[in-house]
Amino acid sequence: MAETIADIGEFGLIDRIHQLVKKRGVELPPSSLGIGDDTAFFSPRPGFELLLTCDCLVEGRHFLPEFISPFNLGRRAMSVNLSDIGAMGGLPLYALVSLGLKADMLVADVEAMYNGFLEELNPFKASIIGGNITKVKDATFIDITLIGQVKKGKIVLRSTAKPGDSILVTGFPGQAAAGLRLLQQSGVNAESKKDPLVRAFITPSHRAWEGSRVGNSGLATAMIDISDGLLGDLGHICQASGIGAELDQNKLPLSEDLKRFADEFELNPYELVLKESDDYELIITCKPEKEAELCSIITSTGKVPVSKIGKIVNKPGEIILKLVDGSQQRLTPSGWNHFTQ
């Protein structure tokens, strides 16, 4: 019979995780300590600031086990944190993984989840340095604290956008929400898994490589990652910077896949781009004269296109959408409010 956590117990599981991380993860530098004592430790590198973020996925709230494999769940949980580190201009160093697991979970599934974490961390030579495991009855959770670093003076905040700045966005926001809707309708099967929209939901992007290059370039005036939707997070920039934004509808990046989806479901494709979606792209602002150079730095990773979608204006808190027909619409950056919706 397949082994469960209850079969090997907490310390047995920790030992298995420890072995897996040692074998498949990158090696820790000698002046540091990973899993196995009261705390982990490391020697911070002089000349760098440390970035700290944590994000948690809860079963039934952020994921449904029937829609996502343990491996992809691990990738996803790490990606949402990588996205935050990238959005400050940094690169990840160390993760602490705190899990709430059910006793009947298969050990192989826990290991698959860790392989997912490492799949995302290894390219950065970042390691899992510690964590915690506790038993839960109802809903599994994966709570990751990620520590990153950025050269002193290279951090990019959300609160420093200025009127006149260009607004850039990476990739194609909206695809993940469309993918979720497709999954809810057709379920997970060989065909649905091939759909690019479904793939955008199951294995979401993160733009830590791009964010780090943006930070190093010193060319951006502000940056944020999208996790509350393009409009929601542009709203966070507006609020924190005390400015407003004007978006051009015909410049919003609309993938062919999203167009097809909008046609099929008779939805407004621009709304899909603007509203809540788990795409983890970046919104970046910069002076117009730096736009071309910044765009080429972003696309130099070869992973994602970037689009100029509008400009920052001196109207605190207002987001205006200039429609294709020349009219204007005022948008409300409501974002994704997890307790009232």
Next chain:
Amino acid sequence: MAETIADIGEFGLIDRIHQLVKKRGVELPPSSLGIGDDTAFFSPRPGFELLLTCDCLVEGRHFLPEFISPFNLGRRAMSVNLSDIGAMGGLPLYALVSLGLKADMLVADVEAMYNGFLEELNPFKASIIGGNITKVKDATFIDITLIGQVKKGKIVLRSTAKPGDSILVTGFPGQAAAGLRLLQQSGVNAESKKDPLVRAFITPSHRAWEGSRVGNSGLATAMIDISDGLLGDLGHICQASGIGAELDQNKLPLSEDLKRFADEFELNPYELVLKESDDYELIITCKPEKEAELCSIITSTGKVPVSKIGKIVNKPGEIILKLVDGSQQRLTPSGWNHFTQ
């Protein structure tokens, strides 16, 4: 009507927490950033190592709301993490607090919990620098990542105890487990709350001040905090250091309160001292000739006594208890296995 989280929403709650932390917490140094961007950041201090730990309390597993107020729950959740930082010889710097909360929770109770976090952090001039909030349906959880620092070369590991070393323990392990049993029997009322054993359970100790002094002194050979019981965590030292231990029954620290409790419930008081209990004391090993000096350093905080309870022996994995009558008993450091019990 009393305000719930659902009334003010996620961003409303984050704003309230932000205000509370700014007002009641210690001020962040200028080269750092707390709540409000994609990540927090700080400039690490040259000459120090950074310590990282995380520990999570889950409702129904680690606490029952009917036994503990939100304020004391906050203190407890922070104390278990402070204990780990202290057990490496360090002091805390920054906390990230990740919460899973139910929508009908009172905002005032969330604020009381944060006041509990700050009650424990403020004396160290440590701050809450970030976190995450997510909605849960069934069981509230409080997952804290705590970052500490320790001077280079002053970290005390659990894996470096040597045969011949003296074994010291702070305080009176076993009291919290007795307090929990009293609470389960009599419930929370004005009288039970006055009981020192109940207080030991509700507002557990941590020994971060003592641990930090031990680390700075350079006199300890190994250190661990007790969270799996005195025997369980001594077992961790034995396993990690590849040694064994001999304990003297008549030297085990037995408080008057625990004696009274053992009498009343007809229990073996020494078993209570050795077995699982949430006391968060420290086990420290040192060369016998450093014992007196180390004990006076520990007690110089004026907060807790320290007892020599035995010595490290060259019998890997064995823990022997020398009984008062001269006989010997071999103990099994099972600890507290959260998935199989």
